[in-house]
Amino acid sequence: MTNPLNPETPDGELVRLAKAGELDAFEALTSRYEQRVFGLAMRMLRQEQDAEDVTQQTFLSVLENLEGFRGEANFSTWVLRIASHAALKIIRKRKGLNTVSLEEATEPSDDLNSIPHPEFIADWRQSPEHLVERNEVRRLLDDALTRLDEKHRLVFLLRDVEGLSIQETAAALELSEGNVKVRLLRARLQLREDLTRVLGDPARQLVRSHHHHE
Amino acid sequence: MKCEELLAMLNEYVDGTVDPAVCVEFEKHMAGCNPCQVVVDNIRQTITLYKDGQPYAMPIQFREKMHDTLRKKWKEKFPGSENAL
């Protein structure tokens, strides 16, 4: 008999085995996604204890709700969705709020007409390949993320770091695809602005010739 | 295409999901507008930097503790399961 618990075993098969009571299958699923959940939580919360809490809560919740998981989404999307809610809950608690709703009404700032214009435009002094190797760059990246509103931060992390599609991100956060797109654009533009102010070459700063937006 | 219109299509362009006809317009604009070209480059570099950034490693002691907790919960949920290690 071949061991079904190898790295190539699809998530769906492990889910089926776990639902049937196979602890090994559940542990294999946990091992497969725990690093991603922890990384997402660290980038959302920047606090190891909180990130650990989110990670443990996420997999306890997976255990509790596994029967209810019908596979209408990818297992990975489902796990990241649970983790996202857990991370937001901590952020709201820090702010003294009790609501965890992600489905809240679209804010006035979330439409395409109010997308901020790029201000500091300059080529970077170094390529991303060189930058990722520098230790202070992680700090810079995390600081820029922290300055994003958490709703924009989460969309950026799920889409651009975790690699979910627009559709999957929308499903994970219970948002419309249009809303995800606008939030993603805001996040990308704001991060670009922040990073370029530090990484851009001031000697090569460009000024728009028709810089007359109000 | 104006700079504002380009900005509104930025996601689709960077993600390669833009309509081919629009893509031609987009690139025509960038060829004549250096600031927009640089913004697009910056956005691509920003995404790459986050995607390829150093991951956070989960502490090993925490991992062990969490797996213990999960195993305990599992046994409460499936009391009969003999394959529980």
Ligand SMILES: [Zn+2]
């Ligand atoms: Zn332009």
